[in-house]
Amino acid sequence: DQQVKQNSPSLSVQEGRISILNCDYTNSMFDYFLWYKKYPAEGPTFLISISSIKDKNEDGRFTVFLNKSAKHLSLHIVPSQPGDSAVYFCAASAFGNEKLTFGTGTRLTIIP
């Protein structure tokens, strides 16, 4: 039962353009969402998060949008840079529950 889904296993974007990574969830109890970035042979690193009381959170080139009614969130990276090439994981958690439920990841490749 995959409660957090990233339906695109890979995405290629030209340098300087916008990268949009998508994530869907099924558990209506989830109220906190995060994006992690992972380089090969390294652990995931926290990128940005959003609480369910918001619909947008921005940090520099990274913006996360949350559509609760659609149970959908997205990560926008603009402008995309070669160093953004990595695997991006969407994760979710329910209030009072410390463990994160992760998606299967999307491999983003930025083309110079």
Place this chain on the structure above:
Amino acid sequence: GAGVSQSPSNKVTEKGKDVELRCDPISGHTALYWYRQSLGQGLEFLIYFQGNSAPDKSGLPSDRFSAERTGGSVSTLTIQRTQQEDSAVYLCASSVWGTSYEQYFGPGTRLTVT
């Protein structure tokens, strides 16, 4: 400062043997988590420790898996009688109490069971 460290970085073992994986969390982090990532899969939660509370073991896939956290710091994940399906990257993460959603991950241990 020092991040989360894990050892060994790679472990190859024969089916049926026991293995121990170690995690050193960030100093001062009271919460510690174990996850695993199998080929082509997302990160799967295994177990969570928070301070002196009883650990949340709800993600452990079988009774061959166990974990300890000594002195509120170092943790060991033990897999007994390893099976080929145990092959995965095992990741440890830690966080500060109250910000448990923002977890800091170690580089992982790649376990291969032959």
